[in-house]
Amino acid sequence: MTASVPDPPEEVPDEVLRTLEGSSDRQLREIIHYAQHLLRDHAPLTEAIDERDGENLVRIDEHGAYKTVVVERPNATGEARGPFAYHVQWEPAIDGDGGRYNWRYLGRFDADPGGE
Numbered sequence: 820m821t822a823s824v825p826d827p828p829e830e831v832p833d834e835v836l837r838t839l840e841g842s843s844d845r846q847l848r849e850i851i852h853y854a855q856h857l858l859r860d861h862a863p864l865t866e867a868i869d870e871r872d873g874e875n876l877v878r879i880d881e882h883g884a885y886k887t888v889v890v891e892r893p894n895a896t897g898e899a900r901g902p903f904a905y906h907v908q909w910e911p912a913i914d915g916d917g918g919r920y921n922w923r924y925l926g927r928f929d930a931d932p933g934g935e
Contacts (some may be wrong), residue, residue, distance in 0.1 A: 868907060868920055877902050877928075884908060889928045931933040 827836050842850065852893050871923040885908040891901040904925040911918040 840900070862921075871922075886921070898927075902928040 839850065841848065844897070867877060868876070868886065868888060873894060874892055877889040877891055879889075880887040885906055888905045888907045889902050890905065891903075892899060895901070904927070906923040906925055907920050908923075909918055910921045
């Protein structure tokens with residue numbers, strides 16, 4: 820079975836297309852890895868992380884390509900109230916238009932881990 824070759828995007832310069840088409844599988848993997856790095860380094864369309872339903876932002880710590888976000892749930896009680904920490908990173912859309920923040924749960928946030 821022969822793999823079909825997609826039509827190249829019009830926005831990509833011919834020189835880049837020729838380079839890609841002449842690249843080995845190993846080189847293409849490296850190019851993909853490099854391009855993904857470039858996408859992550861571009862500023863998102865919005866710099867603001869919006870509160871999610873039922874949560875209040877307590878703090879946001881910048882760490883270059885990602886942020887640590889601490890939230891509380893004011894309508895919850897006890898342990899369910901929080902605070903909770905998340906690793907938040909901008910993920911560009913595959914088609915290059917827009918993207919979204921991806922939230923990964925880290926756990927309960929203890930502002931005073933020593934218990935003082």
